[in-house]
Amino acid sequence: MPKEKKVYSDDGVCFDVIFEKDKEVPDVDILVAGFPGAGLIGGIAAEQLINSLEMDQIASIDCDKFPPTAVVFNGIPRRPVRFFSGNGMMLVKSDMVIPPELSPKLAETIIQFALDNDIEEIIIFDGIPSRGDEESDEEKKIWGVLSSHAAETEAENLDLDIISRGAITGISSSLLLESHENQLKTVGMMIEGKSKMPDPRAAAKLLENFADYKELDIETDSLLESAEKLEEQYAKMVNQANKAQKDIDHRSAHPPLYG
Numbered sequence: 001m002p003k004e005k006k007v008y009s010d011d012g013v014c015f016d017v018i019f020e021k022d023k024e025v026p027d028v029d030i031l032v033a034g035f036p037g038a039g040l041i042g043g044i045a046a047e048q049l050i051n052s053l054e055m056d057q058i059a060s061i062d063c064d065k066f067p068p069t070a071v072v073f074n075g076i077p078r079r080p081v082r083f084f085s086g087n088g089m090m091l092v093k094s095d096m097v098i099p100p101e102l103s104p105k106l107a108e109t110i111i112q113f114a115l116d117n118d119i120e121e122i123i124i125f126d127g128i129p130s131r132g133d134e135e136s137d138e139e140k141k142i143w144g145v146l147s148s149h150a151a152e153t154e155a156e157n158l159d160l161d162i163i164s165r166g167a168i169t170g171i172s173s174s175l176l177l178e179s180h181e182n183q184l185k186t187v188g189m190m191i192e193g194k195s196k197m198p199d200p201r202a203a204a205k206l207l208e209n210f211a212d213y214k215e216l217d218i219e220t221d222s223l224l225e226s227a228e229k230l231e232e233q234y235a236k237m238v239n240q241a242n243k244a245q246k247d248i249d250h251r252s253a254h255p256p257l258y259g
Helices: 038-053 100-116 149-157 170-181 200-214 221-253
Strands: 005-010 013-019 030-034 056-063 071-073 076-078 081-086 089-094 121-129 142-146 185-193
Touching: 005 100, 013 100, 030 038, 030 100, 038 081, 038 089, 038 121, 038 185, 038 200, 038 221, 056 100, 100 170, 121 149, 121 170, 121 200, 142 149, 142 170, 142 200, 149 185, 170 185, 185 200, 200 221
Parallel strands: 030 089, 030 121, 121 185
Antiparallel strands: 005 013, 013 056, 056 081, 071 076, 081 089, 142 185
């Protein structure tokens, strides 16, 4: 028996929301969204939330315009963009970078799915490129972008510093714009992250704020351990690259003599 699906189509772009067998959309009012951005922070935070709360996959999104991609878990392929549920919330995440030309239409699909299922609030996890400042993790602010002033209470409870002026890009910007146009209360939680490597440490800080807001017990120690390992590996790579460059510079400064 084929899986049930709902089709969202506009301007020749078709998105199918394909429901898992024997899974129903829960009666909840909050949707969390996590997509790859700077430091892969949104995706890392979403994955950790799924694992900590033991959320179940309930649906996935397919589109004939997506690049041919499958993510594999325990030998089984899955679509990269999927919905999960558990602990009184739903979550949508992607394990691939969304092509920029598809972000607006995918955002429309997600927001329409949320409206169809009586979602009242969306929280977006995302990273923004670091400015290069040497801030400690404790000093890093979590920035907020709101779909409207109606979300100010949620932003305050999440302890966000509102971005007064600036620009954001990618699927998060599309979700916020679509939420604004549909009067859906949406908060973007954004933290500066490393641009050249995954940043689980920043993802952990996002999750800690979210856990306090929703009074959840979310495990983040494993993210901090991953961060330490990544930082050690990155430091080794940098040291090796610097040593190789010094060797090249030394040979250039002392060319061989030919008699």
